[in-house]
Amino acid sequence: MGEVSKVNTHQDNQSDVLLEVKNLKTYFYMQSGDVVRAVDGVDFILKKGSVLGIIGESGSGKSVTSRSILRIVDEPGKVVGGEIIFKGKNVLELSEREMAKIRGAQISLIFQDPTTSFNPYIKIGEHLSEAYRVHKKDSKENIKRHVIDALKMVGISNYEDILNRYPCEFSAGFRQRIFIAMAMIFNPALLIADEPTTNLGITIQAEIIEALIEVKERVGNSVIIITHDFGVVSQFSDDILVMYAGHCVEYSPKKDLLLNPKHPYTVGLIQSVPLLEARKTRRLKSIPGFPPDMVNIPKGCPFAPRCAYKQEKCNQELPSLKNIGGSRKVACYYPLYDYHTSDDLKLG
Amino acid sequence: MSAPILEIVNVNKHYPIRKGFFNKQVGLKQVVNCINFKIEDGETVALVGESGCGKSVLLRTIIGLEPPTDGRILFREKDIYKKDKRGMKEFRKKVQLIFQNAFTALHPRFTIEQSLEEVLLLTGMKDRKKREQIIIDTLKKVGLDPVYRFRYPEQLSGGQCQRVIIARALVEQPDLILADEPISSLDVSLQAQVLNLLMDLQDEYKMSMLFVAHDLAIVRQIASKIMIMYAGTILESGSSWEIYNNAQHPYTKVLLKSAPSISKGINEEGFHLDIKVGDTPNPDSLPKGCLFNTRCMYSEERCFHEKPMATKVVPGHFVSCHLVKQMIEE
Numbered sequence: 107m108g109e110v111s112k113v114n115t116h117q118d119n120q121s122d123v124l125l126e127v128k129n130l131k132t133y134f135y136m137q138s139g140d141v142v143r144a145v146d147g148v149d150f151i152l153k154k155g156s157v158l159g160i161i162g163e164s165g166s167g168k169s170v171t172s173r174s175i176l177r178i179v180d181e182p183g184k185v186v187g188g189e190i191i192f193k194g195k196n197v198l199e200l201s202e203r204e205m206a207k208i209r210g211a212q213i214s215l216i217f218q219d220p221t222t223s224f225n226p227y228i229k230i231g232e233h234l235s236e237a238y239r240v241h242k243k244d245s246k247e248n249i250k251r252h253v254i255d256a257l258k259m260v261g262i263s264n265y266e267d268i269l270n271r272y273p274c275e276f277s278a279g280f281r282q283r284i285f286i287a288m289a290m291i292f293n294p295a296l297l298i299a300d301e302p303t304t305n306l307g308i309t310i311q312a313e314i315i316e317a318l319i320e321v322k323e324r325v326g327n328s329v330i331i332i333t334h335d336f337g338v339v340s341q342f343s344d345d346i347l348v349m350y351a352g353h354c355v356e357y358s359p360k361k362d363l364l365l366n367p368k369h370p371y372t373v374g375l376i377q378s379v380p381l382l383e384a385r386k387t388r389r390l391k392s393i394p395g396f397p398p399d400m401v402n403i404p405k406g407c408p409f410a411p412r413c414a415y416k417q418e419k420c421n422q423e424l425p426s427l428k429n430i431g432g433s434r435k436v437a438c439y440y441p442l443y444d445y446h447t448s449d450d451l452k453l454g
Numbered sequence: 455m456s457a458p459i460l461e462i463v464n465v466n467k468h469y470p471i472r473k474g475f476f477n478k479q480v481g482l483k484q485v486v487n488c489i490n491f492k493i494e495d496g497e498t499v500a501l502v503g504e505s506g507c508g509k510s511v512l513l514r515t516i517i518g519l520e521p522p523t524d525g526r527i528l529f530r531e532k533d534i535y536k537k538d539k540r541g542m543k544e545f546r547k548k549v550q551l552i553f554q555n556a557f558t559a560l561h562p563r564f565t566i567e568q569s570l571e572e573v574l575l576l577t578g579m580k581d582r583k584k585r586e587q588i589i590i591d592t593l594k595k596v597g598l599d600p601v602y603r604f605r606y607p608e609q610l611s612g613g614q615c616q617r618v619i620i621a622r623a624l625v626e627q628p629d630l631i632l633a634d635e636p637i638s639s640l641d642v643s644l645q646a647q648v649l650n651l652l653m654d655l656q657d658e659y660k661m662s663m664l665f666v667a668h669d670l671a672i673v674r675q676i677a678s679k680i681m682i683m684y685a686g687t688i689l690e691s692g693s694s695w696e697i698y699n700n701a702q703h704p705y706t707k708v709l710l711k712s713a714p715s716i717s718k719g720i721n722e723e724g725f726h727l728d729i730k731v732g733d734t735p736n737p738d739s740l741p742k743g744c745l746f747n748t749r750c751m752y753s754e755e756r757c758f759h760e761k762p763m764a765t766k767v768v769p770g771h772f773v774s775c776h777l778v779k780q781m782i783e784e
Contacts, residue, residue, distance in 0.1 A: 163641040261731075277733040307504035307734075308669045312712035312727050334642050337671070340719025364720050378646030380637075380672040382713045384698070389653060390675055392646035396611050447716065 124295055124328050125152040130188035132174045140401045144170040146352040149427060157329045159343030163397055167352040168332045172298045176213055177205055211241045214289035218301040220281040224273035230284055231269030237288045256287040259324060260317045279310035283317055290321055298330045303338060315342050336379050340364055348372050351398050351408035354427055358434035368441040370413045376447055383451040415440055457531050458492040459630055459662050465489045465525035467511055471738055483737045485511045487686040498663045500673035503683030506734055509666045513632050517551050547577050550623035552633040556615035560607040566618050567603035573625050588625055596621045596651060613644035631663045649676060671713040682706050685735050685745040692771030702773040704728060705746050752777055
């Protein structure tokens with residue numbers, strides 16, 4: 107498992123990097139002949155033990171990005187370009203058999219809805235031990251020990267009782283915890299959480315994030331958390347990637363992005379999202395217009411039709427993700443240098 | 455001061471649980487328990503609670519769909535369940551509901567115009583030209599191009615549908631709007647648009663609003679008074695400023711701590727939830743004493759026996775908690 111890469115073509119300290127996504131493109135070829143460019147050129151690097159938050163609205167391509175990494179994009183979707191380098195190997199070039207060894211053992215995925223992600227007729231214990239058996243043959247006692255270890259990791263103490271029960275006997279929050287345990291049974295190096303807290307109550311949401319943090323501290327795995335909630339990414343991530351219409355528009359360390367966002371879309375989001383903080387004005391500053399139709403994305407910058415700072419150039423050419431210093435990247439011709447979040451919020 | 459537009463007095467809503475061949479009643483689902491509050495003219499009151507705490511049921515009793523088991527709902531000092539047919543028609547004109555899921559709340563085979571016209575027809579507006587004019591005006595007010603009135607709901611996006619729902623609530627120019635999580639199904643960048651729209655319309659028409667939400671972040675901008683609901687009762691209520699700056703009840707504090715926040719991220723504050731792992735209590739077997747006792751970190755002996763009464767912290771700010779009461783008395 108712990109094979110170190112031999113392809114040292116990158117200037118970064120290669121041994122530190124767990125996952126590198128380069129210019130990923132996933133398109134959906136619809137029957138009508140339309141092409142939906144769900145993910146159109148996404149780049150990011152995930153270091154070992156770090157947390158990346160991907161934030162975007164529905165349809166911005168954040169879930170498709172995560173599914174592309176695991177190569178489980180649904181038909182008629184297809185990864186048409188780019189590289190996904192996990193532990194030095196391009197995932198897209200692996201055979202289906204090699205890929206099956208990675209799924210669940212080295213990269214796991216947590217789904218959004220904990221009610222539908224379990225088979226209602228199978229007991230919890232069976233779910234968890236199956237997740238283990240798929241990858242490794244072992245004696246019953248050993249499997250049970252691993253299952254119990256995984257449950258302990260997410261803070262479940264009365265495991266004996268739980269193993270013989272059915273999923274429907276637990277609340278949504280508890281089920282999501284069990285799901286995290288199932289995903290972590292092999293201590294994967296990368297855990298992808300696709301909207302793990304959406305549709306859960308606010309206290310349960312906090313509970314799940316607390317469990318994710320605890321697991322991360324114990325195992326030291328990397329996490330990609332996908333969400334549309336600024337609160338969740340602000341409290342649980344090292345870097346934040348903002349996606350809009352299949353493109354990555356801003357990618358930078360958390361604190362810089364929260365204090366001093368550069369892309370007009372990020373600024374708009376921070377200004378408009380309902381937050382707990384007191385604002386200086388009663389009205390929220392909203393982003394005008396609606397997200398684009400993914401079948402015919404406008405030429406040039408996809409955000410241009412809604413952008414208050416757009417100029418002629420934005421309608422013509424697509425801006426690429428450029429480094430603007432201090433490990434911050436923005437895909438914008440005219441990034442905002444003088445906006446500070448504290449202009450809007452009364453930050454204590 | 456004039457009388458409040460809406461007054462809820464000791465409202466309970468219980469559903470019987472029936473079983474067996476003879477439908478014998480075997481239990482009681484206590485969904486809404488002893489709720490009291492008032493909404494003044496032009497005021498926005500927010501009702502905040504997690505899913506399953508009974509907020510939607512309470513809204514249904516207020517709008518007249520399900521009579522409460524106990525208690526009275528007074529609209530302009532008159533009990534709505536004692537109104538005759540004509541009075542009820544008048545009441546329905548004056549109180550409108552905004553639904554949570556915009557797509558399912560619109561008839562899929564009706565054009566937007568038909569959906570809006572239906573409301574006007576029901577209240578007996580016979581002049582066709584007048585109806586059309588009202589529909590065009592209302593659509594403009596909610597920021598939709600009037601040509602949208604010929605489209606079907608499936609041709610509109612989620613944000614546009616929500617605007618249609620708001621337009622439908624506005625065509626009769628109501629005095630009171632009940633908004634059941636109007637923005638929770640919308641995309642992030644559209645939430646602010648709809649919130650602003652509601653605030654604009656409120657300033658223009660001077661209507662009152664009961665805004666239901668599931669977290670405290672959403673109502674920060676819009677509400678002047680906030681009530682925190684848990685397992686069918688109101689645990690804490692007070693002015694917006696009091697709730698955000700001087701919250702007393704342990705549950706309110708948890709809600710404040712777990713709501714989305716940028717400043718917590720900037721200050722690298724961790725998660726330390728002051729709540730026991732678990733779920734809201736099941737309405738068919740509510741705990742004795744304080745309803746929050748199953749999850750409260752500070753619960754004492756008497757929290758399990760005695761029901762806490764609402765205690766005044768400052769005028770207008772009430773908390774139902776034994777410990778807070780004790781602290782105030784000391």
